[in-house]
Amino acid sequence: MSFNDKTISELHELLVNKEISATELTQATLADVKEREAQVDAFVTVTEKEALEKASAIDARGIDASKLTDGIPLAVKDNIVTKDILTTAASxxxxNWIPPYNATVVxxxxxxxxxxxxxxxxDEFAMGGSGENSAIKPTKNAWNKVKVPGGSSSGSASAVASGQVRLSLGSDTGGSIRQPASYSGIVGMKPTYGRVSRFGLIAFASSLDQIGTFSQTVKESAELLQVISGVDDNxxxxxxxxxxxxxxxxGQDIKGMKIALPKEYLGEGIDGGVxxxxxxxxxxxxxxxAIVxxxxLPHSKYGVAVYYIIAGSEASSNLQRFDGIRFGYxxxxxxxxEDLYVRSRSEGFGxxxxxxxxxxxxxxxxxYYDAYFKKAGQVRTLIVEDFNKVFDNYDLILGPTAPTVAFGFGEKTQDPVSMYLADILTIPVNLxxxxxxxxxxGFSDGMPVGMQLIGKRYDEETIYQVAAAFEATTDHHKKQPHIFEKGEF
Structure with missing residues (x-):
């Protein structure tokens, strides 16, 4: 029996009432994974032994009725460190790296x-917007196996969209949660920078990276974000x-709320159907x-250029630690x-x-520092100021998540600039x-379209309020790919 049609709240009620056990729920989830995984390739590692041991321990002590998520399964992106469990960052x-510690979120x-x-x-070290850059295997879109699932959190999105798990964690540096959520027809939340600890997240760009959530519904996103948020001394x-x-x-009314729709978000390069x-x-x-x-946001057009200078610069620093000496390849x-450094990094990185x-x-x-990195930092400030001016008068900002629906495998791999522009609408939020x-x-050409809602810093509740109001009065989230129910495309 599959429980992938149940929300966290519904599963919690079943567990508390002892209609199912944590072990039975975990076994059912693992069965869903086994049934679908070969078709979508969402996982690097399936932790069956560890999951069943954890579920058994939960059953032995009894479900805690005060903990909504007690016994609930989920997937975790492979750049989030897990003690004694292989963590590859798909590179x-x-x-062969088995971490000796857990990330704070774990x-x-x-x-x-x-x-x-x-x-x-x-995508390897979270660098990519399609899921094609994994050194392990490419993940497929749960709606259409010839389409990309988006990236870099490709597996986290496809695992939820295909009904293998109800929830997952991803990371978002320039759109790596929101863009695959859009392509995969699910909910993806990137919280405010600093809301969730980055300790144990393998760093790509430290001023941009943030761990967030994937889910089938808005409320479940809020419930999972509740678990992982908070200050961390590390x-x-x-x-x-x-x-x-x-x-x-x-559940609160959104009447009278002011929502901004930037003209730049519906301009050149945005697909007509989107x-x-x-x-x-x-x-x-x-x-x-609502009032729309x-x-x-005049400086948003510079977001992609600013992002790839800042993110690349921070990556070049963060990835120095992968030198072939202490761990890894x-x-x-x-x-x-010198030969050790050059060859290990040349052979180990994609x-x-x-x-x-x-x-x-x-x-x-x-x-070149002043002309590029310093200038990018200055333009980043202008982008921040654009958002601040809008938020002086509006509660939220609305727009597409991505300029197109999911594209086919191989369509953009030979054109990095075209690939980078797929994140043009999400990057400014990280900056x-x-x-x-x-x-x-909704849908365009038979593929999901995501709507992006952007909020003020530390105002995730208002985002969830409007997102839930939209969800409650539409049925887009109820439509699921065939694999979700039938286990096949």
Missing amino acids: KMLH NKLDEAGMVIIGKANM DNTSSDIAVPDFTSKI KKTIIDAAKHLESLG EEVS RADNIKDL DEVKRRIMLGSFSLSAG AGLPGISIPA
């Missing part, structure tokens, strides 16, 4: 009684701002009483120390990772450290 460089999942089913596939960029009840505004879907979504929010008005038959390291190293090099969500808004 040859870490093909400890929080454990404290909440959640059961990790496996480590989800991804991460001095984590915020000590009190964590609210993220579900507190769900544009129509978002305009229709905006009209629907107006029918619920056009605004301008090490080249054979080396001649000297092309996209090397491309970004080189771009970042160039941007930081003598003679400004804002929270953003993608929720199902």
Whole structure:
């Protein structure tokens, strides 16, 4: 029996009433994984033994009725460190790394009684927007196996969209949760920078990275974010701002709320079907009483250029630690120390990772720092100021999550710039450290379209309020790919 049609609340009720056990729920989830995994390739590692041991221990002590997530299974992106469980970041460089510690979010999942089913596939070191850059295997879109699932959190999105798990964790540096959520027809939340600890997240770009959630519904996203949020002494960029009840505004009326629709988000490069879907979504929010008005975010057009300078520069620094000496991949038959560095990194990193390291190293090099990295930082400030001006008068910002629906495998691999532009609508949110969500808004050419809602810093509750109001009065989230029910495409 499968339980993939049940929400967290429904599963919790079944567990508390002893209609099912945590072990039975875990076994059913593992059965869903086995039935679908060969078709979508969402996992790097399925942790069957560890998951069943955890579920058995939960049953032995009894379900805690006060913990909504006690006994609930989920998947975790493979760049989030898990003690004694292979963590590869989908890279040859870490093909054999068994971490000696947990990420803070993993400890929080454990404290909440959640059961990790496996480590989800991804673009190598979170560098990619399609799922094609994994050194392990490419993950497929649950709606259409010839389409990409989005990236970099490809496996985390496909695992939820295909009904293998109800929930998963991903990371978002420039759109890596929201974009695959859009392509996969599910809910993806990137919280405010600092809301969730990054300790134990394998770093790509430290000023941009943030762990977030994938789910089937808005409320479940809020419930999972509740588990992983909070200040952490191991991460001095984590915020000590009190964590609210993220579900507190769900169900409240949105009448009179002011929502901004930037003209730049519906301009050149936005697919016609996507544009129509978002305009229709905006009209629907107006029918619920919200006030939707056009605004301008004039510096957003520079977001992609700014992002790839800043993210590449931070990556070139963060990835220096992968040197073939302490852990991970090490080249054979080396001649000297320099040969060890060069060959281990050349053989261990994929092309996209090397491309970004080189771009970042160039941007930081003598003679180019002021022209590139410093200038990018200045334009980043202008992007932040654009958002601040809009939020002086509006509660939220609305737009498409991605300029197109999911594209086919191989369509953009030979054109990195075209691939990078797929994140043009999500990148500014990371540059400004804002929270953003993608929720199902409709379909174009038979593929899901995501609507992005962007909020003020530390105001995830308002995002959830509007997202839930839209979800409750539409049926887009109820439509699921054939594999979700039938186990096949």
